[in-house]
Amino acid sequence: MHKIFIDGRAGTTGLRIEQRLSQRRDIELLTLPQNLLKDADARADMLNTADVSFLCLPDDAARQSAALATNPNSVLIDASTAHRTSAGWAYGIPELGQAYRVAIQTGKRIANPGCHSSGFIALVKPLVDAGLLAKDAQLTCISLTGYTGGGKETIATYEADSRTRGDALSAPMQYALQQQHKHLPEMTAHTGLVHAPAFCPVIADYDCGMEVTVPVHGASRSAVLACYKDFYANAAMIHVTDSAEPRPASCFAGRDSMELCVAGHDERLLLIARFDNLGKGACGAALQCMNLVIGTDETEGLVL
DSSP states (O other): OEEEEEETTTSHHHHHHHHHHTTOSSEEEEOOOGGGTTOHHHHHHHHHHOSEEEEOSOHHHHHHHHHHOOOTTOEEEEOSSTTTTOTTOEESOGGGOHHHHHHHHHOSEEEOOOHHHHHHHHHHHHHHHHTSSOTTOOOEEEEEEEGGGGOHHHHHHHHSOHHHHOSTTSSOEEOOTTSOOTTHHHHHHTTTOSSOOEEEEEEESSSSOEEEEEEEESOOHHHHHHHHHHHTTTOSSEEEOSOOOOOOGGGGTTOOOEEEEEEEOSSEEEEEEEEOTTIIIIIHHHHHHHHHHHTSOTTTTOOO
């Protein structure tokens, strides 16, 4: 029986992780009473008692919790942005290569990837590694997400009665227009790119589902597909399809897998990743990493 603690279980990711883990018989969930949720000593005791702790917290709070975990055998999986490019922290997409997988399996500090960045990295890294994209390529990324990707305040705003929220939220909305989105550092670091992409995230009036699109000029569609199929040949959670038919961004809602496809022709391609922003883009990825840490099947308790 593995002891698991969720620090910040009241948040969107924490609630979904707790819901999934409560259905498993190989997990003992450690919890704190409501009055001790912000007590540093009580949280430190949980962090150092648990085999694995999930940090579902804002960045500064995640750094504080990481400092409280002094037991060398305790594993932290941080769902915040705080450690995604930090030395000594594994990056939580095992499909990116054997080095990533081993680092997750053997490391004590794991940074869960961001939702937008998961799709972008899955699409771009194999092509950079294979030389089909230059490291100095200047790319664009358009990422459409359900509003649950925006956190508790955004969820509350979108789920408010339309009479109180107004009509402004009834259509897709671009955001992070200043090109300073918090996912950009990991999108660059874990693809090997020299330049961050011109990034256009779009939030829409539906709850879950994400479609990340990267336009590319002058690459062979067959070569790109072959590269993906080879790179993800043994991946349990990332699937490559020959079909590039239009599908709703919500088509993977409730699932923890990711689908990659390539649309267009050899002059202009669209590289597309479809998944649930709260699945492979958040808690599904975190649970996959936990499964690897505790030595069970990486898909245990996940929805494919």
